[in-house]
Amino acid sequence: MxxxxxxxxxxxxxxxxxxxxxxxxxxxxxxxxxxxxxxxxxxxxxxxxxxxxxxxxxxxxxxxxLVQLGNSYLDTHELRTRSLTWADALAKRAGEAVWVGVLTGDHVLVVHHAFRPEGAVQILEVGASIPWNTCALGKAIAASLPAAERERLLTGERAVLTGASVTARNELEHQLTDVAGAGYAVEDQESAIGDAGIASPVFDRSGEVVGAIGIVGPVERMLGEPARQELAVAVRETARNLSRDLGAPRRAAYTPGP
Known part of the structure; x- marks a missing residue:
């Protein structure tokens, strides 16, 4: 060094x-x-x-x-480049904002943000850094990491952003097991009061997880039934298609149903 x-x-x-x-x-x-x-x-x-x-x-x-360097990073990031069309299509299908994120250390960096279709004023979140344990994107990625990387996250410091943020290791382990089985992660007001998220992992040609794509929006629109299941299906399908676009093997891009 x-x-x-x-x-x-x-x-x-x-x-x-x-x-x-x-x-x-x-x-x-x-x-x-x-x-x-x-x-x-x-x-x-x-x-x-x-x-x-x-x-x-x-x-x-x-x-x-630093702005120039950051823009260059985003412009040359394959996941972000490949996700543009898929994220826009998911936003239109779901009627909600869509984020694409990658893991950097113990945080998720938002590399793309597709606005929800309605014309209300929205804040661009590209560049936002969110603790992995407080967002659906982070949990979707963590559930698909190799065991050693997942262990690093679980033994590291876990942030608290709201009263709903989950920090207990055993609860997080249980959540990650559920994510691996369902193919998507859910966040219920863990990073911001009133907001929720549903995200699925994205894989590259090597079959390794490279990030996640997910929907974010008001909890009352996201997590009530049947909206939750419909949105989860949409997110899983988009993540699978994006993974295939990145060259992921069919098995890696597959996500199980509910």
């Missing part, structure tokens, strides 16, 4: 989580690194457009160069 690169990444992460702005002293204290070292790294990052300095406070914040 190259220490200077590692520290530069740490600086970017601190600015992302500790913002909106941090000074050299703040960052040096957080990283346990000498101030001259932090200052030199910040100047380099500023030259590359990855951080910018506020003229009034002399503190630093994330720079516009």
């Amino acid at each position: 190259v220490q200077a690169v590692h520290r530069a990444v740490q600086i970017l992460r601190e600015l992302a989580s500790g913002g909106p702005r941090l000074g050299v002293t703040d960052l040096a204290d957080r990283l346990g690194v000498a101030k001259p070292t932090v200052h030199a790294l910040l100047r380099t990052l500023e030259t590359e457009g990855l951080v910018s300095q506020d003229k009034d406070s002399a503190k630093y914040q994330l720079g516009p160069g």
Whole structure:
């Protein structure tokens, strides 16, 4: 590991989580690194457009160069590219918003968001990072991971976003077993009060899970019967078709019925 690169990444992460702005002293204290070292790294990052300095406070914040890098990541991400048409079709079929997510560490990163068809004002959630245990996308992915990766998630820190967030290992294990059997995961107000989600895993040509696609919307529209089963069928079918589009073997793309 190259220490200077590692520290530069740490600086970017601190600015992302500790913002909106941090000074050299703040960052040096957080990283346990000498101030001259932090200052030199910040100047380099500023030259590359990855951080910018506020003229009034002399503190630093994330720079516009990160937007370009983020857009490039999304533009070249195969799952996102392949999911565009499928997500739009699912949104029209379900009448709800559709998210596509990938696992990064112990969070799910939303890489695509298809708005629900109605014309109400909606907030684009691309780039949102959600703890895996609080969303249907995360549970759909976790249930399909190799045992070692699933164990890493289950033994790691589990976030609490609402009173309904599930953190108990035994309950999560039970949920993941149910997800593997049903082919879809459900989230009931675990990341935001009033919202629910239904998601299914997506596989690539190697047969490994690469992400998930799911519907998100108001709990009263999502989880009441018969809507819940109808939406689950739609999500499973879309995930299966998207997996096949990514070249997944038929067995990997298969998801069982209710």
